Amino acid sequence: PIIYVVTPTFARPHQRAELTRLSQTLLLVPSLHWILVEDSAERTAAVAELLAQSDLPYTHLNVQTPLAMKLKDSDPNWLKPRGVEQRNEALRWLREHRSPGDRGVVYFADDDNTYSVKIFQEMRYTQKVSVWPVGLVGGLRYEAPLVDNGKVIGFHTAWKTHRPFPIDMAGFAVSLSLLLTHPNARFDPDAERGFLESSLLGQLVTLRELEPRADNCTKVWVWHTRTEKPKLKQEDMLEKQGRGSNPKIFV
Numbered sequence: 001p002i003i004y005v006v007t008p009t010f011a012r013p014h015q016r017a018e019l020t021r022l023s024q025t026l027l028l029v030p031s032l033h034w035i036l037v038e039d040s041a042e043r044t045a046a047v048a049e050l051l052a053q054s055d056l057p058y059t060h061l062n063v064q065t066p067l068a069m070k071l072k073d074s075d076p077n078w079l080k081p082r083g084v085e086q087r088n089e090a091l092r093w094l095r096e097h098r099s100p101g102d103r104g105v106v107y108f109a110d111d112d113n114t115y116s117v118k119i120f121q122e123m124r125y126t127q128k129v130s131v132w133p134v135g136l137v138g139g140l141r142y143e144a145p146l147v148d149n150g151k152v153i154g155f156h157t158a159w160k161t162h163r164p165f166p167i168d169m170a171g172f173a174v175s176l177s178l179l180l181t182h183p184n185a186r187f188d189p190d191a192e193r194g195f196l197e198s199s200l201l202g203q204l205v206t207l208r209e210l211e212p213r214a215d216n217c218t219k220v221w222v223w224h225t226r227t228e229k230p231k232l233k234q235e236d237m238l239e240k241q242g243r244g245s246n247p248k249i250f251v
């Protein structure tokens with residue numbers, strides 16, 4: 001089966017640093033197809049160029065988050081869901097370009113997390129939905145499904161424990177065929193904070209059907225890391241002095 005990695009991404013000073021790091025992790029994974037979806041009105045040259053020289057099989061898409069749903073620079077990052085329209089656009093693309101006979105698994109990999117190649121080995125033979133622990137998330141060292149006799153019986157979580165599937169986006173993968181046989185399953189842009197993952201998974205599986213991976217969910221092979229915003233205070237000063245950075249140089 002091919003692993004389809006779906007990554008929403010948006011323009012910011014460190015975007016290409018994030019995408020370079022992620023793309024070079026993905027290079028270590030055989031039989032993979034990267035679906036990169038920009039949160040923008042147009043596909044940008046900065047991302048197109050990075051993809052073209054990445055050596056990965058990829059599809060470059062874009063869809064802009066509606067203005068009313070978009071975070072402002074001053075907003076705390078948790079105020080609105082992020083990457084929703086972009087992940088749904090990738091689902092739309094897969095349904096249009098892949099057919100029920102195609103074997104695959106879909107993983108929603110944000111551009112700022114840290115991924116071990118091991119997590120890709122774990123997800124490849126997903127029947128319906130595979131799950132595993134995620135490090136550094138939910139105010140804990142890790143969140144994880146609790147497993148008994150090879151079945152998920154609950155979750156190690158502390159935040160909004162009433163979530164139907166208290167699993168971060170990085171903690172599950174879905175078989176392509178399950179997505180194709182549920183053509184209306186998608187992420188709900190209006191889902192309450194923390195319920196985005198549940199909004200998709202609830203349409204696809206029950207708790208009893210989840211397939212625990214990573215040694216019965218005892219290994220952390222993906223981390224919900226976040227990148228510090230770069231400080232670019234000196235840019236304005238140089239600009240005023242007529243010695244500004246060359247805008248043609250991609251950073």
Ligand code: UGA
Pocket residue numbers: 007008009010038039065070071077078080081082083084086109110111112168169170194196224226
């Ligand atoms: C957590 C989860 O890990 C995300 O998967 C989930 O989308 C998010 O919460 C949520 O509640 O919406 P967090 O680290 O807070 O993640 O989210 P970000 O990393 O800031 O964004 C998730 C993805 O969306 C990233 O790949 C990012 O590049 C993309 N994004 C972010 C956009 O496409 N547009 C934006 O305006 C912001």
Ligand code: MN
Pocket residue numbers: 110112113224225226
């Ligand atoms: Mn993130």
